[in-house]
Amino acid sequence: MPSTNLCLDESCPPYSLMDDYSEGAHPQILEALLRTNSTQQVSYGGDEYSDAARELIRSKINCTASEAEIFFVPSGTSANLISIASCLRPYEAVITLESGHIACKEAGAIEATGHKLILVPPVDGKMTVTNLQKTIQQNQFYPHMAKPRLLYISNASETGTVYTKRELSNLSACCKQSNLLLMVDGARIGTALCSKKNDMTLRDIFDFSDIFWIGGTKAGALMGEAIVVKKHLAEGFVFHLKQHGALLAKGRIMGVQFMELFRDDLFFTLAEHANAMAEKISANFECLGHELAAETATNQVFVTLPESLVRRLQDRFRFYTWEQLDDGRVVIRIVTSWATDEMQVDKFNAWVAHWTAAKEF
């Protein structure tokens, strides 16, 4: 039975562990918006805060303005569709995992810009060189097939795993060999870079890719993602932003937020918290003998539980049921974030322990 500081009151709403965007912004970010609110700024991204944010991001990457341009957009789907549309000619296709965000969570946004997705099965949530090469080989019956031109991956992956430096380096080499661009969706790049499994720096991501983005929405911002575009792909990029409704008149609001996130490493501090909370939950599951459905490397925990235990937990916590297994068990997904309350994590773990012990589920 969990300790008495747990909410036992039925009226207490379930605590959400559904995703990393259930709360607003980190308070420092809101304060920065307040502090800068009344100055007059050039619109559409020409403001001083956006410039400062770009400078800070470049300095974290350790690259110069002549190497990369940085653009802010309001959402991850914007970041993906704009990045991809800007890189490809009409007949060129994207190689992505079957589980890729663009393949199954963006309502056909990439296809809506005219481009085919070529799907590859994941291994540990990730693209492998073997699968990539096989796919390239199978897609060369030109001009009857669309031409693969860009590899899209996410780090952290959709199942929360991370790429190692060797893995990304090998993918990058394979892309160069086949004349493919490489793009990294960094919706959760903060937690990826703060993962215990990570051995990469932002500079590595930059070096191995042609275009990547740094997620703000899932990292403590109100909204906003920063797309880092290597110089050779940056010409005309701003037109794509405008054309897709992603060039905000008050671009300052994204500039201010990223300035705040990267001024003193808040971005990484918050990601570390999210990871730590996930690890605590994951360790508890493992310790209690529950089987993880994916390695817990970042802020997502995939665990296989008896359905009755899942139901018990749902009385007090909100999370996704990810998959119904044939043996009656259920895979659930727990997501932590910069805002996850450690007290609630402790409660969650206590309830898991309680019901597991009781075997009453």
Place this chain on the structure above:
Amino acid sequence: MPSTNLCLDESCPPYSLMDDYSEGAHPQILEALLRTNSTQQVSYGGDEYSDAARELIRSKINCTASEAEIFFVPSGTSANLISIASCLRPYEAVITLESGHIACKEAGAIEATGHKLILVPPVDGKMTVTNLQKTIQQNQFYPHMAKPRLLYISNASETGTVYTKRELSNLSACCKQSNLLLMVDGARIGTALCSKKNDMTLRDIFDFSDIFWIGGTKAGALMGEAIVVKKHLAEGFVFHLKQHGALLAKGRIMGVQFMELFRDDLFFTLAEHANAMAEKISANFECLGHELAAETATNQVFVTLPESLVRRLQDRFRFYTWEQLDDGRVVIRIVTSWATDEMQVDKFNAWVAHWTAAKEF
């Protein structure tokens, strides 16, 4: 010579009268974001604030949930391209003024969704029934011509003028007769409805149109526009949002802002201020004998000035030069907003008077 409280210091940066999005958000809105920041909410627009904002907007329109659905998007271009893409089949076209925002300020966003724009010359910045009918008639050589299916207008118009109830009613009747939908871009609908020339309510706009949107960005919000979609067009609308990157994970940030704007008519109070400031500037120009290039009905002033006077003003104020006339004079555009400082307006007027009197320009 202007009074001594004017900034004569050369280092004082020019005050911007360029647009209505140079500042952040109205302080009440930021406070509301702070106040609601830490609650856990359902993502992607399912939060309680968005629901409340929808309810408030519907109550201002005086319509029910069964009559209209409301969706929030981050930008005006998003609002336009999503609204239009959602209404049309691939071969259907949009009728718009040559000066329409979608025709000349959105980088081809509508065409990027596949639809043709059919251009009509404006009269006082507005669409007229005569011009509309003529255009419809000239676009019936099917299937060689794209089929006109939607009339797009803006209120306030691009030159700040407003439609009267009779004008909109007549356009609406003409559309119905020709099986056209009618859409109103309301980027500046607040200042339109608060114009001294206005004789319409939000309900009128709703009645005469099939889809319209209420601009937040230019009305004191950080960002965000509310699209009001009549029920018959609402099915599947949310997919369009997602597909175009406009369905924000933290949809709450738009819900909160619109809740605040419509809770106590802040939306209209701010629009009135903007209009009043424009009127003050406009009246001063007229009083000093300068010729207005368009009627000042909302928060934009278009005035024709000698080039030398323009240059003098540019030392202390920022604004767009709109058109270079053949006689050497210049049309400039002054835009006021909810944030425009009346002290600065007074200074501006004083400098205009000073240099006009000095005839030194």
Place this chain on the structure above:
Amino acid sequence: MPSTNLCLDESCPPYSLMDDYSEGAHPQILEALLRTNSTQQVSYGGDEYSDAARELIRSKINCTASEAEIFFVPSGTSANLISIASCLRPYEAVITLESGHIACKEAGAIEATGHKLILVPPVDGKMTVTNLQKTIQQNQFYPHMAKPRLLYISNASETGTVYTKRELSNLSACCKQSNLLLMVDGARIGTALCSKKNDMTLRDIFDFSDIFWIGGTKAGALMGEAIVVKKHLAEGFVFHLKQHGALLAKGRIMGVQFMELFRDDLFFTLAEHANAMAEKISANFECLGHELAAETATNQVFVTLPESLVRRLQDRFRFYTWEQLDDGRVVIRIVTSWATDEMQVDKFNAWVAHWTAAKEF
């Protein structure tokens, strides 16, 4: 050793069994083009030959003009992309086999119209109700996923197999239940309907689908496919033709060809010949102990052969090597057509027998 009437001369070019479009048109079709050449006709499909062809096709289907409209387009890719684009709203997706022509042989033509393809693994080259239902179930996380709205299948399938009436009827019922449209790509519908495995009529195809097309290119025409569109989907269809460059000024040339194909069942006579030639080749392979890689139901033969035998055959015949197996054997594809010379088929079979017996490969 093949009989002496075989071409043993090295300079004799290999006979093509690569596809069913290596020759021009059936002579009767060219004669019809000559016979009708000089009359003056209304352009863009309004000619009397197109009208007559539409009438003939409707009478073969046994449907009336109030049930279906018929449109002619120059190519199969045109037929597919136009049919699909005309049926779907921007966020709607197509369910297709991984091996579907639109999925892997049309250079991303469907995605270029903005629509996602959802891929399903084939069973005997065909869609099954089980796989379809599973796919529908896995694609309901709205609005994050594109909405499945149309099932695309081909009859004959890409591997030459055919749907039975029961199979198509079940797919149709499943589609209706899930609010999906059903489209049949009939590039090789002639050989399908003439297959010994077939138990359907054109009327069955019509009844079970919402839109389907009858291939002319692979059936003896110079070019041209006839799209049969049920009335509820036909409004505005002709605009799609025009917009995609498929509305030929001299539409008569497709009208005349289809008139000739359906005037006296030439369409079916030619398909029967193609099937008979394939069966002859297939039977010979089986008789000689070679393993078919797919059932031979129409005009395609997929057979697994030793690589050395394939090389021997390539000296005298042209065909696709379809797949390289791990055991060193090769799957080849043989395609016959209305134009396939039975003498050449006999030679082919003789050579296969010769080299198989010699075991010299």
Place this chain on the structure above:
Amino acid sequence: MPSTNLCLDESCPPYSLMDDYSEGAHPQILEALLRTNSTQQVSYGGDEYSDAARELIRSKINCTASEAEIFFVPSGTSANLISIASCLRPYEAVITLESGHIACKEAGAIEATGHKLILVPPVDGKMTVTNLQKTIQQNQFYPHMAKPRLLYISNASETGTVYTKRELSNLSACCKQSNLLLMVDGARIGTALCSKKNDMTLRDIFDFSDIFWIGGTKAGALMGEAIVVKKHLAEGFVFHLKQHGALLAKGRIMGVQFMELFRDDLFFTLAEHANAMAEKISANFECLGHELAAETATNQVFVTLPESLVRRLQDRFRFYTWEQLDDGRVVIRIVTSWATDEMQVDKFNAWVAHWTAAKEF
């Protein structure tokens, strides 16, 4: 009263002077199709006839294979939409005359590929440097405006006028200066180059443009246009053909036709006939005191006539009424072609003379 060899029988159908695609193909072309019909050829444009046709066209242009590639497509709209889509990045726009074929006769085909059209008023049916420069200047408010990148013109123009070498040279220079590509729609390039007003060769067209096409449909072919693409724009071009359904399996049918058209200058001979017929009609109108609405330079005659005369002529001839003037008169369009019967032209002229003299209209 016309001479007695005129058809006075009411049952005699009116002779069409509506367009240049009311008949089939020139007999020599049909014979060539018959002659080459039974050979086996590589599909999708890889046949020997297409290769020969490309060689013939290049030799007429006087350019080498290393300077230009040539692709055949089934229709003019295909030629335009593919050429334009292949040249532009998503945010780039096309400058065209308001009367341009792509602007008002192709059902929004260009916009359907995502690109904006920027409209320019014509002078004598043509683009002028002055108007082009003004348009470029007015479309530089980036990134809010789409970026002009390609100038599209037609020669002959939509009203049948032709560009002089000086005019095209100046447009070309202006394009180069503004980093615009130049494309020539040559649906009627045959009649343009055979015009008495013409002072250009095919090589001039090639030199002054980046991409242009040679119309076959209006020049005596069954269908088909040949796109001449300068080498720097040719990479990947064939994918566009495939993706838009314009890569015919039996590409040979376009190869054979263009081979025949360019083998012995049949292309030009037929164009000369069309022009001569138009001139005869035009001269008769002028001689009888009727006012031409456009200069007759090629195979189109635009003439302003009393409405009653138009009605009389419509009893015996078919043609478009182009515009209803305010003074009650009507502009009609007469189009001649390679197939226009000189006897019918004589009849037409006789009837015009008869009714003009009778003043009974």
